[in-house]
Amino acid sequence: MSYYRVFAKGIWEKNPILILGIGMCPTLAVSTSVSNALWMTLAATFVLIFSNIFVSLIKSVVPSHIRIPIFIAIIATFVIIVELTLKAFQPDIYKALGIFIPLIVVNCIILGRAEEFASKNTVLPSVLDGLGMGLGFGLTLTVLAFFREILGSNRLFGYTLIPGMEPATIMTLAPGAFFTLAIMLWGMNALKSRKRR
Amino acid sequence: MxxxxxxxxxxxxxxxxxxxxxxxxxxxxxxxxxxxxxxxxxxxxxxxxLPGYTIGEERTAAVGRANFTYWTGQKAGGNTTAKAYAFIAEKPGYSGAIRTMVGVDEKGTVLGISIIRQSETPGLGARVLEAASRNTFFQVVTGRAHETGEEPSPWFQEQFRGVNAAAKIAIFKKGDWNETMRDELLLKNGVSAITGATITTKAVKDSIEVGMATLRIALEEHAKAQEAAGK
Amino acid sequence: MEIKALFVILISTIFINNYVLSQMLGLCPFLGVSRKLDSALGMGLAVIFVMVMASFFTFLIYKYVLIPFDIAYLRTIAFILVIAGLVQFVEMVIENISPVLYHSLGIFLPLITTNCAVLGVAVLNTEAGFLNGNLGLLKAVVQGLGAGLGFTLALLLMAGIRERLEIADIPENLKGLPITFITAGLMAMAFLGFSGMKI
The missing domain is CATH 1.20.5 (Single alpha-helices involved in coiled-coils or other helix-helix interfaces)
Structure with a gap:
């Protein structure tokens, strides 16, 4: 597989959310506004890339039966780095993302990539894989957040769109998240079945 | 093995x-x-x-089970110095505690409140911190944005200014508060609840009432302690 | 008074702040293990068990180890390792004590480590203001129990609906995840009804 393919597969053909169906919790919970989504993407991609690097570096030293705890420890380390950095330099974002920052640890995408890709490949492809998967995750998250922020709070990037209009609050709540993602997945399925024909 | x-x-x-x-x-x-x-x-x-006040020392008093933190403030005006107090009030809302800093003058009239910690549902209870942005997205994109010197204060916090914390505060369901409602609501010593989040509003209101009562006790105890130390 | 506080925590974590349907935690197992009712029940019971245990141990560790030594910033790594160890331990115990139970629950246990609802309840316990009151540990455990029960409730409802959906006539492109999400959205909407409840 060429380096380009390793990178690009995460964005479309193996998109972690739309195709593989993993990492749903942060996707649905933090996509209430575009800025939250972008910060979450940044945080998760950072952890993904660095955990991939370290996992691919130590893969030959680690006995296979304790690899999962070690991967989790590596991931958790980078999550805490993100947590502390955001808390110090972007306290508002840290507050807005809330517990979903520590919960990056249990994001199935990160452990999944460590187990499935980084523990079998060298450093460079692992970095590209992490970057691609992070972008795929972020792209879905941002599109979702774009619609939810416009419909649910009548805002975009925190600025009011139509003054005086009452927004459909349900879009920022859990049902809106489920429905928006359902429509995105539906569209994805429709595209795939058209291609097959 | x-x-x-x-x-x-x-x-x-x-x-x-x-x-x-x-x-x-x-x-x-x-x-x-x-x-x-x-x-x-x-x-x-x-x-x-406590707008315009010089903040004095921070004091903690053990009232009841928990520690109660409060500050004193002073403002020189004319020939008298006005005294005011700020305290931290806390009550559980829907998810987790809502912590509010409240500023009151000597009579118990609220000078301002600031919600410092909350984890309420976004779109409902979390609207306690929602401020009506002065600019719309199109104005920002087309470069016609107003220069906002400072962010507008959230309406939920704004409406508490002038309310008497020492008496019972009433809650009305009037929808989003605006400046025109102030006089009418103050007459009844009331505030407007956030639509769909009455519990959150009630938690803030209760915490202010309880906090005010606790402040009274704490101040009395402090005065007693001062007197004892003076003798 | 304290009994009432505990009851409020229990009810609000099960219904009002249901972990799956309103806080959107633990969606991976919610989508993955909700195809059959019996496996949903097995997963639910395992999650309740682990959540209660995890609440108990992580709260103790946070209050008596991390805070006194001023290393609260290590919370995430400490909690996830405790949960991973706990799950492993529970798995071994169940395997030795009751092979029957192990066969019905065992396969779900490894999945629980990466269930964000378990780490979520542990983290929320430290942020919910239980630390400075009395009965903090009991409140944390009750919150863990409520979270587990709420998760199980959502999972069972979902599994019941999905068993029916199997035989329903659904448009081709909606099959699988999309229809599941629409169902979840409708359920979340129904659960929103609890959010005006006074307790």
Whole structure:
């Protein structure tokens, strides 16, 4: 597989959310506004890339039966780095993302990539894989957040769109998240079945 | 078997050691910044709830089970100095405690409140912090945005200004508050609840009432202690 | 008074702040293990068990180890390792004590480590203001129990609906995840009804 393919597969053909169906919790919970989504993407991609690097570096030293705890420890380390950095330099974002920052640890995408890709490949492809998967995750998250922020709070990037209009609050709540993602997945399925024909 | 257990333990321990070692350094870098942020936040909140006052010492009093933190403030005006107090009030809302800093004058009239911590549902209870932005997205994109010197204060906090905390505060369901409602609501010593989040509103209101009562007790005890020390 | 506080925590974590349907935690197992009712029940019971245990231990560790030594910033790594160890331990115990139970629950246990609802309840316990009151540990455990029960409730409802959906006539492109999400959205909407409840 060429380096380009390793990178690009995460964005479309193996998109972690739309195709593989993993990492749903942060996707649905933090996509209430575009800025939250972008910060979450940044945080998760950072952890993904660095955990991939370290996992691919130590893969030959680690006995296979304790690899999962070690991967989790590596991931958790980078999550805490993100947590502390955001808390110090972007306290508002840290507050807005809330517990979903520590919960990056249990994001199935990160452990999944460590187990499935980084523990079998060298450093460079692992970095590209992490970057691609992070972008795929972020792209879905941002599109979702774009619609939810416009419909649910009548805002975009925190600025009011139509003054005086009452927004459909349900879009920022859990049902809106489920429905928006359902429509995105539906569209994805429709595209795939058209291609097959 | 034993050798493999030993090796696994060693590797796991080593990983944890390196991880913790690295993290302690990151913490050393970020800790002063976080501390500074938190101090800054507290100063901002104090300036918001006691506008124009010089903030005095911070006191803690053990009232009931929990510690009660309050500040004194002074403002020289004419030939008298006005005294005011700020305290931290806390009550559980829907998810977790809502912590509010409240500023009151000697009579118990609220000078301002600032919600410093909440984790309510976004779109409902979390609207306690929602401020009506002065600019719309199109104005920003087309470059016709107003120069906003400072962010407007959230309406939910704004409406408490002038309410008497020493008496019962009433809650009305009038939808989003605006400046025109102030006189009508103040007459009844009331505030308007956030639509769909009456519980959140009630938690803030209750915490202010309880906090005011606690402040009274704390002040009396402090005066007594001062007197005893004076003798 | 304290009994009432505990009851409020229990009810609000089960219904009002249901972990799956309103806080959107633990969606991976919610989508993955909700095809059959019996496996949903097995997963639910395992999650309740682990959540209660995890609440108990992580709260103790946070209050009596991390806070006194001023290393609260290591919370995430400490909690996830405790949960991973706990799950492993529970798995071994169940395997030895009751092979029957192990066969019905065992396969779900490894999945629980990466269930964000378990780490979520542990983290939320430290942020919910239980630390400075009395009965903090009991409140944390009750919150863990409520979270587990709420998760199980959502999972069972979902599994019941999905068993029916199997035989329903659904447009081709909606089959699988999309229809599941629409169902979840409708359920979340129904659960929103609890959010005006006074307790």
């Amino acid at each position: 034993n050798a493999s257990i030993l090796r696994s333990t060693l590797i796991l321990g080593l990983t944890s050691f390196i991880a913790t070692f690295a993290l302690s350094h990151i913490k050393a870098i970020t800790y002063p910044v976080i501390q500074k942020q938190e101090r800054q936040k507290q100063e901002n909140a104090l300036a918001l709830v």
